[in-house]
Amino acid sequence: MKQWPELFEAKKVEAKKILPPLRNLEKWPMVKVRFAPNPDGPLHLGSAESIIFSDEYAKMYQGHFILRFEDTSADVKPPILQMYDWIQEDLAWLGVKVDEMYIQSERLAIYYTYAEKLLRMGAGYICTCDSDEYKKLYMAKQPCTCRALPPEEHLRRWGMMLDGSYKRGDAVVRVKTDITHPNPAIRDWPALRISTRTHPLQKRRHRVWPLYNFSCAVDDHLMGISHVIRGKEHEVNSTRQKYLYDHFGWQFPDVINVGRLGLEAGILSKSKIREGVDSGVYSGWDDPRLGTLRALKRRGLQPETIRDIMIQVGPKPINLTITWGNIAAVNKKLIDPDANRYFFVADPIELKVKGLKGPLQARLPLHPDYPEKGYREYTIEPEDGECVFLVQSKDLADVKERLIRFMGLVNIKVKKTGKTTEGEFDSMEHQVAREKGAAFIHWLIEGNSVDAEVVMPNASVTKGKAEKLVTKLKVDDMLQFERFGFVRVDSLNPLRFYYAHD
RNA sequence: GCUCCCGUGGUGUAGACCGGACAAGCAUACUGGCCUUUCGAGUCAGGGAUCCCGGGUUCAAAUCCCGGCGGGAGCACCA
Numbered sequence A: 001m002k003q004w005p006e007l008f009e010a011k012k013v014e015a016k017k018i019l020p021p022l023r024n025l026e027k028w029p030m031v032k033v034r035f036a037p038n039p040d041g042p043l044h045l046g047s048a049e050s051i052i053f054s055d056e057y058a059k060m061y062q063g064h065f066i067l068r069f070e071d072t073s074a075d076v077k078p079p080i081l082q083m084y085d086w087i088q089e090d091l092a093w094l095g096v097k098v099d100e101m102y103i104q105s106e107r108l109a110i111y112y113t114y115a116e117k118l119l120r121m122g123a124g125y126i127c128t129c130d131s132d133e134y135k136k137l138y139m140a141k142q143p144c145t146c147r148a149l150p151p152e153e154h155l156r157r158w159g160m161m162l163d164g165s166y167k168r169g170d171a172v173v174r175v176k177t178d179i180t181h182p183n184p185a186i187r188d189w190p191a192l193r194i195s196t197r198t199h200p201l202q203k204r205r206h207r208v209w210p211l212y213n214f215s216c217a218v219d220d221h222l223m224g225i226s227h228v229i230r231g232k233e234h235e236v237n238s239t240r241q242k243y244l245y246d247h248f249g250w251q252f253p254d255v256i257n258v259g260r261l262g263l264e265a266g267i268l269s270k271s272k273i274r275e276g277v278d279s280g281v282y283s284g285w286d287d288p289r290l291g292t293l294r295a296l297k298r299r300g301l302q303p304e305t306i307r308d309i310m311i312q313v314g315p316k317p318i319n320l321t322i323t324w325g326n327i328a329a330v331n332k333k334l335i336d337p338d339a340n341r342y343f344f345v346a347d348p349i350e351l352k353v354k355g356l357k358g359p360l361q362a363r364l365p366l367h368p369d370y371p372e373k374g375y376r377e378y379t380i381e382p383e384d385g386e387c388v389f390l391v392q393s394k395d396l397a398d399v400k401e402r403l404i405r406f407m408g409l410v411n412i413k414v415k416k417t418g419k420t421t422e423g424e425f426d427s428m429e430h431q432v433a434r435e436k437g438a439a440f441i442h443w444l445i446e447g448n449s450v451d452a453e454v455v456m457p458n459a460s461v462t463k464g465k466a467e468k469l470v471t472k473l474k475v476d477d478m479l480q481f482e483r484f485g486f487v488r489v490d491s492l493n494p495l496r497f498y499y500a501h502d
Numbered sequence B: 001g002c003u004c005c006c007g008u009g010g011u012g013u014a015g016a017c018c019g020g021a022c023a024a025g026c027a028u029a030c031u032g033g034c035c036u037u038u039c040g041a042g043u044c045a046g047g048g049a050u051c052c053c054g055g056g057u058u059c060a061a062a063u064c065c066c067g068g069c070g071g072g073a074g075c076a077c078c079a
Helices: A006-013 A045-060 A079-095 A108-121 A131-139 A152-165 A212-221 A232-248 A270-279 A293-298 A303-313 A324-339 A430-435 A468-472
Strands: A030-036 A064-069 A102-105 A123-126 A170-174 A189-193 A208-210 A227-231 A254-258 A261-265 A320-322 A340-342 A342-345 A348-354 A360-365 A375-380 A387-392 A402-406 A411-415 A422-429 A439-441 A449-455 A461-467 A477-483 A485-492 A493-499
Touching: A030 A045, A030 A079, A030 A102, A030 A340, A045 A064, A045 A079, A045 A254, A045 A293, A045 A303, A064 A079, A064 A402, A079 A108, A079 A189, A079 A303, A108 A152, A108 A170, A108 A189, A108 A212, A108 A232, A108 A270, A123 A152, A123 A227, A170 A232, A170 A468, A189 A212, A208 A212, A208 A348, A227 A232, A261 A348, A261 A485, A293 A303, A293 A449, A303 A324, A320 A324, A324 A477, A324 A485, A324 A493, A342 A387, A402 A430, A422 A430, A449 A468, A461 A468
Parallel strands: A030 A064, A064 A102, A227 A254, A261 A320, A340 A477, A348 A422, A402 A439, A449 A493
Antiparallel strands: A123 A170, A170 A189, A189 A208, A342 A461, A348 A387, A360 A375, A402 A411, A411 A422, A449 A461, A477 A485, A485 A493
């Protein structure tokens, strides 16, 4: 190693991955990216993908990250008031710097202006056909009769949409595209429609609402978005929006499609989560079974872990499934140096040990890799050579006559198991235990332990006893319960932890 | 049905656009050694892949072409 320091270095550095550079930078005054969620649920791991890429690029080019709430469909995806705040909290937790923020439902006047312009130009029209009838026509590549009507007529109809003459479903603004386009979804797509459901922010102030492709395209242009990073499922939307850009003569942003990110059998579907939360199947949006950022945070996942994983994956147009194992591995590396070690005895049983001599000293490092962090020290004073210990019932399940070692303390032979469990002093040295292949188990005594519970990934609760010392920790601290797993302090009173991973 | 994407060890993937040092990289899982105290951590080592199938191009194919099979996504008056 001394002779070849450079080899050693090379291995250490391990190539920190960075994102590929953006294209077409010269076409834009500055890099502007946006994240545009519907506030109908909190952020989840799937949303994190485009968020992290956008944020990384904004920082890389000293650009702007724009947060834009797309809350224009109260009928189908009703926004939840609380989510406007939660999403901002989630972004802050991820370490994202938001430079500009907009709420689409506050911008209807802008969309109206462009809708009128579109109609006046003859690039759009108001269709009053029955939607089923219309579908038959466009599937057959046939225009409907509304399409050929003069702009004056459409402006008249526009007024009727706004003043309430048309009812919901009676009329819709369409953008002229190519009625013979091979993909039916592209043909004269709808841009604005009538919606009368009360909006949580706007109440009943508006009755004509833009659809996604219209408001998104107008806003991307107005806000000067240079690069759009979005899920592959939006591919056809890019094609649709290009028609609108062409009508108005706007420059279309660079689109980077990223594949859908799945979490191993994890729950990332917003509608499913919402259903489960509403029905009480889940304890809330941060139920440990969910893939929401809030749930991951509660389980002790570090925001840096999410960022690292996304950068490793890179902005690629392929769908991929992240496994929990992978997430846990990255997180573990991150938290391990700071996670002190403690004992937690799950499902404890009493083990009476006989034949103990004198006071016993236990000196357990808070972190075996960093002795300078200090020790947990305990003195055990047997009465008449006897002392009762608390151990995990699971650890004694298959030991019968075998030797076990109480970590950092003593080796004992288990004599009786079952209703009353007893053991006998065997030896002191851990080498003896190692040689004889004894199980090393952790232990507690009544005097130095407190009741604690750990919420597991499947939302079940493991009850047990923990070292009293853990009551000195703070909420959000990460620690390792030896031979149990890494956990996060969720609450001190009652004493509760969330299980992160092994 | 139409459009698009993907098919590499148990699992998740890299490499494929620009064929050749790729008898295939990484992570995880697994197995074993080590660890003056975690056999659920850490550390080191190891086993494990005819690169979905068939054909073609080529001196040379995981990589290019054709066909097949398998999986996924999109196709709303949702975002």
